[in-house]
Amino acid sequence: MGAHAVRVRYDQRALALVEVRGGQRDWEKAEDEFERRGWPVVTSFARGDDLSAGVLTPDPDSRLYCVEVHLMGARNSRTERAAAWRVQRLARTARIEMYVRRCDLLDVDREQLTEWRVHSVAHRPPLRSPHGPPGLRATLRRKWAMARARLTERRGRHDIGTYVSGTASEARRLARMGMPTGAPARTDVDVRTLHGRERGHIVLRREEDGKRRQYRLMAWLLAMTSLAVVAQHQSGSRAWFWGMCAAACFAGSVRSGSRIFLSGGRAPSVVIVCLAASILLGFTLGWFSSETEALTPLQMLVYNASALTAIGVWLLIRQWTWGEWLTWAAPLVFTALVSFAVASGSVLHALYADALGLDPEDLDVPGIWQVLAAGRLLSFLSLALFVPAGWGIAKHVHASFVRPGEDTNVLLYVAAQTLVIGLVAVLAVNSANDAAEAVKKAAGERKSPPPYFGVDAEWTCVEPTVARKQLNVQGGELRPGLPYLSFGVAGDDVVLWDPDTAEPFKVPTGQVRLLPAKEPREACDFPARKWEQQ
Numbered sequence: 435m436g437a438h439a440v441r442v443r444y445d446q447r448a449l450a451l452v453e454v455r456g457g458q459r460d461w462e463k464a465e466d467e468f469e470r471r472g473w474p475v476v477t478s479f480a481r482g483d484d485l486s487a488g489v490l491t492p493d494p495d496s497r498l499y500c501v502e503v504h505l506m507g508a509r510n511s512r513t514e515r516a517a518a519w520r521v522q523r524l525a526r527t528a529r530i531e532m533y534v535r536r537c538d539l540l541d542v543d544r545e546q547l548t549e550w551r552v553h554s555v556a557h558r559p560p561l562r563s564p565h566g567p568p569g570l571r572a573t574l575r576r577k578w579a580m581a582r583a584r585l586t587e588r589r590g591r592h593d594i595g596t597y598v599s600g601t602a603s604e605a606r607r608l609a610r611m612g613m614p615t616g617a618p619a620r621t622d623v624d625v626r627t628l629h630g631r632e633r634g635h636i637v638l639r640r641e642e643d644g645k646r647r648q649y650r651l652m653a654w655l656l657a658m659t660s661l662a663v664v665a666q667h668q669s670g671s672r673a674w675f676w677g678m679c680a681a682a683c684f685a686g687s688v689r690s691g692s693r694i695f696l697s698g699g700r701a702p703s704v705v706i707v708c709l710a711a712s713i714l715l716g717f718t719l720g721w722f723s724s725e726t727e728a729l730t731p732l733q734m735l736v737y738n739a740s741a742l743t744a745i746g747v748w749l750l751i752r753q754w755t756w757g758e759w760l761t762w763a764a765p766l767v768f769t770a771l772v773s774f775a776v777a778s779g780s781v782l783h784a785l786y787a788d789a790l791g792l793d794p795e796d797l798d799v800p801g802i803w804q805v806l807a808a809g810r811l812l813s814f815l816s817l818a819l820f821v822p823a824g825w826g827i828a829k830h831v832h833a834s835f836v837r838p839g840e841d842t843n844v845l846l847y848v849a850a851q852t853l854v855i856g857l858v859a860v861l862a863v864n865s866a867n868d869a870a871e872a873v874k875k876a877a878g879e880r881k882s883p884p885p886y887f888g889v890d891a892e893w894t895c896v897e898p899t900v901a902r903k904q905l906n907v908q909g910g911e912l913r914p915g916l917p918y919l920s921f922g923v924a925g926d927d928v929v930l931w932d933p934d935t936a937e938p939f940k941v942p943t944g945q946v947r948l949l950p951a952k953e954p955r956e957a958c959d960f961p962a963r964k965w966e967q968q
Contacts, residue, residue, distance in 0.1 A: 442472045444504035448517035451536040452499045453481060460530055461497050467528050468501055476500040490535075498535070506753045507830045509642060514539045516832035546638035549628035550605040552596035556622055558583045587626055598625060601637070636698035647694055651707065654687035656738065659714045663734045666719055684711055739820070746823025749830040782807045782866055786886055789870030790931070791938050796924045803888025877919050877933040880954040891931065893951035894920035895958035900945045910939030915958055917951035 454464045468475055478499045479485065482492025490498075503517040518534040525532045559579040586592060598608040605625045612619040638644060658680050665676035691707035692700045715721065720728040729737075783804070784794040799807075869886040876883035883891050895917050898905055905912060910932050919931035927940040928948065951958065 445506050446509055446513050447540040447542050448503045448514055449538045449540055450501050450503050450517055450521055450534050452501050452521055453496055453533045453535050455496045455531040457495050464530050464532060467524055474502045476502060507832050512832040543640040543642040546641050547599035550598050550625040551593050551628055552609040552623050552625055553587050553592040554594055554622060555624050557592055637696040639696045651687055651690040654683050654690055655711060655714060658683035658687060659718050660734050660738060662715055663718050663729050664731050666728055667731055743819050743823040746826040747819055750822050750826025753829060785863055785866030786869055789867050796929045797889050798922050798924055799888045807887040874936055877931055891919040891921050893917045893954040895949040895951050897947045898945060899947055905945055906942050908940040910937055912941055917954055917958055
């Protein structure tokens with residue numbers, strides 16, 4: 435590997451037959467570009483020669499390269515096409531006339547060998563008694579000694595510090611063979627599985643194949659749980675329909691679970707799948723406790739969307755290079771932190787105050803509640819992660835609309851992200867408006883209103899301490915006999931809400947005395963009515 439070669443992480447390898455045209459200078463440039471990307475050149479030959487003789491017409495200005503292209507993402511029917519897209523992007527970036535004439539996906543899936551520990555067998559009782567056929571008592575004693583020996587072996591009491599891998603027969607032969615370092619061959623050793631869940635008769639699938647089957651199993655279980663939640667909140671024929679769909683998904687999960695291993699282990703796998711399905715249904719449908727409420731379809735949708743978002747964002751981030759991290763992620767994170775630290779805590783409160791006809795300064799909100807309000811706003815903004823999450827999943831499965839280097843990718847991403855940001859703004863406004871409407875409704879019904887991130891309006895009796903004609907009421911009329919909703923003191927004024935007019939007004943704090951109202955529906959009783967004196 436040359437001085438310009440780089441080591442890049444990758445999931446898949448593809449062998450591409452790339453035709454480069456333009457002569458010696460372009461060939462050398464293409465070779466340099468392959469090396470910069472860490473794509474090994476297996477061989478190269480002139481067009482019409484070697485393997486291409488009789489296949490392509492000879493051309494002195496063209497040369498064929500067998501290049502091993504590395505790329506991130508899943509292995510599916512589009513992976514070899516995705517490798518060809520990488521080469522096409524290189525051709526556009528480097529301004530080289532090159533074409534992918536053939537692309538074969540290489541198998542990089544690794545076999546999962548069973549792991550074993552080697553232990554001594556010198557502690558085991560002899561197989562046969564030296565004194566002839568044993569009696570019943572001697573046979574039982576020998577079986578008990580063998581059971582104790584097996585138990586101590588499983589606990590690792592007789593391990594000799596050697597590790598082997600393979601099938602059971604391979605592991606025994608490997609444990610007993612000699613080593614070049616001088617370790618002699620032995621016959622007094624045996625092997626035990628490193629993990630209790632593995633047995634000699636179970637053969638694991640290859641690593642990537644096993645992971646794909648596990649993901650498919652989790653998808654079946656998640657679909658079953660979601661459909662069961664929907665069925666529980668339906669009635670009649672619709673409940674039966676969704677219940678049957680959930681049962682079909684359960685059958686699919688059992689079928690997938692029974693094929694997790696290449697051979698063996700089918701019965702334990704089915705039992706584990708049934709147990710996992712029972713636990714999931716128990717939590718989501720509220721079976722485990724009478725105090726636990728079942729999830730609603732909307733809550734289940736939110737949980738599924740959150741899980742899918744987390745997976746998609748991870749799939750997107752793991753494909754980023756250091757350049758993409760520094761170019762996009764770092765400025766974005768810094769800007770977001772600064773912006774939300776300065777302003778996000780007051781955004782929802784400002785919308786809430788506006789819906790009530792108040793100024794943001796009229797609400798004296800503690801700092802901790804501003805932080806919590808910022809968290810709610812950030813939860814709304816997390817919806818914007820749906821777009822990059824979907825983008826990450828699309829890139830992982832090599833979707834056609836996310837070809838590397840295509841300008842339409844940016845346009846699609848920006849359009850989708852703009853749409854989601856607009857949705858976030860609508861959610862923020864609706865949250866504040868719903869809270870304000872709840873306050874108005876509670877005030878009209880003379881009930882205690884719900885709090886909203888530290889803004890807790892209370893029913894209050896307002897007793898003037900000056901004559902009525904000296905009261906400086908802003909925006910309404912004060913009737914001391916009635917209780918009002920108080921939003922607290924802002925500056926030198928008390929912010930009140932009149933339930934009869936459904937409008938706010940203010941009174942200077944130096945002109946009134948505030949007392950908690952006993953009942954919102956009862957009139958305030960003041961012993962001394964000094965404000966009535968003229």
